[in-house]
Amino acid sequence: MKRKKFQKKKTYETTHKKKKYQEFTTKCRFCRSRVDSVDYKDMHYLQKLVGSQGKLLSKKRSGNCTKHQRSVKTALKRARHMALLS
Numbered sequence: 001m002k003r004k005k006f007q008k009k010k011t012y013e014t015t016h017k018k019k020k021y022q023e024f025t026t027k028c029r030f031c032r033s034r035v036d037s038v039d040y041k042d043m044h045y046l047q048k049l050v051g052s053q054g055k056l057l058s059k060k061r062s063g064n065c066t067k068h069q070r071s072v073k074t075a076l077k078r079a080r081h082m083a084l085l086s
Ligand SMILES: [Zn+2]
Pocket: 028, 029, 030, 031, 064, 065, 066, 067, 068
């Protein structure tokens, strides 16, 4: 005797869920706020992009685009030179 497996009926609503709110178009936080180049003096941004060991977070983790990741890298090096960051 075979048991009938319980199957949910697939409706249109389960397959095509509507988004409740519109998501950000870009992942990069600098592109969103329209910053062209990151300054070494704004510690507000730089401290968020540095891990617990003082290393710069990767592009994958921070979500920055390639252009801004490069400018963050130079800004971080300048900040380290000026002893703003360790
Ligand atoms: Zn960007």
